[in-house]
Amino acid sequence: MPEQTLPNERTAHIPGLDPEATPILGLGLGLTGLALGLRPRLAAVPLALTALAAALYRDPERVTPADPGGLYAPADGAVLRIEEVYEHRFVHSDCLRLSVAIGPLSVPVVRAPAGGLVSMVEHVPGEYRPVDDREAGECNERIYIGLQSDWGPLLVALVAGPLGRRLICRARPGDRLEPGARLGTARFGARADLYVQRDVIDLATEPGMRLVAGVSRIGTLVPL
Numbered sequence: 001m002p003e004q005t006l007p008n009e010r011t012a013h014i015p016g017l018d019p020e021a022t023p024i025l026g027l028g029l030g031l032t033g034l035a036l037g038l039r040p041r042l043a044a045v046p047l048a049l050t051a052l053a054a055a056l057y058r059d060p061e062r063v064t065p066a067d068p069g070g071l072y073a074p075a076d077g078a079v080l081r082i083e084e085v086y087e088h089r090f091v092h093s094d095c096l097r098l099s100v101a102i103g104p105l106s107v108p109v110v111r112a113p114a115g116g117l118v119s120m121v122e123h124v125p126g127e128y129r130p131v132d133d134r135e136a137g138e139c140n141e142r143i144y145i146g147l148q149s150d151w152g153p154l155l156v157a158l159v160a161g162p163l164g165r166r167l168i169c170r171a172r173p174g175d176r177l178e179p180g181a182r183l184g185t186a187r188f189g190a191r192a193d194l195y196v197q198r199d200v201i202d203l204a205t206e207p208g209m210r211l212v213a214g215v216s217r218i219g220t221l222v223p224l
Helices: 019-038 040-056
Strands: 068-072 075-085 093-102 110-111 115-122 142-149 152-161 166-171 180-184 190-197 201-203 219-220
Touching: 068 075, 075 190, 093 201, 110 190, 115 166, 142 180, 152 180, 180 190
Parallel strands: none
Antiparallel strands: 068 219, 075 093, 093 190, 110 180, 115 142, 142 152, 152 190, 166 180, 201 219
16 A cells, blocks of 8 residues: 555655754754864764754655555554553543553654544643553543544544653544554654554554554454
8 A cells, every 4th residue: 555645744855754854954964064174073973963863753654554454553662551441532432442652762653543534633731641651641741633434433642751742743634544644743752542442353462562653463443
């Protein structure tokens, strides 16, 4: 399946990197060149910081398998936990909540676990507890993105962490997305929670498993 681009996305100036990285890398390389001319020994400092910025702003192209029955990872990272909850904002049903910890150096892009229509986007201010805190999903700052899929409603939450306090949503209500489409970014250590109705998924993942957003199949959706 080809890479999905939303109508409101900016085209990356540097392939594989978020467009926001362009001015940062330009400044870093400029400072490196200046240091080489004045104090060559100091050039390693801005060069290292430029490399770190490039790592933090990665946004690689991903190709999601063409499997209409598959449910795919919403984020890069490790599965923190899978638990049963009642979701009252969008799904309005008993759900499985899959929580994925996005490390500070992980690719920060959160992607659609399945295709569907964006029906809800809601920003909720809050705290900045560690992402492995059981209450972080209800207390921390977060952005909810609700999708109406062929199997019913799915909800993805971008949850901020102590350092990752900047959440960016790329989806808008009315967008029709393919599986693996970019939903937003959560940088510097955050969390992505996926809520799916308990009786429509055959889950194929477990706590501790490493996932790749839009590529790792985490389960099979069962039609209602």
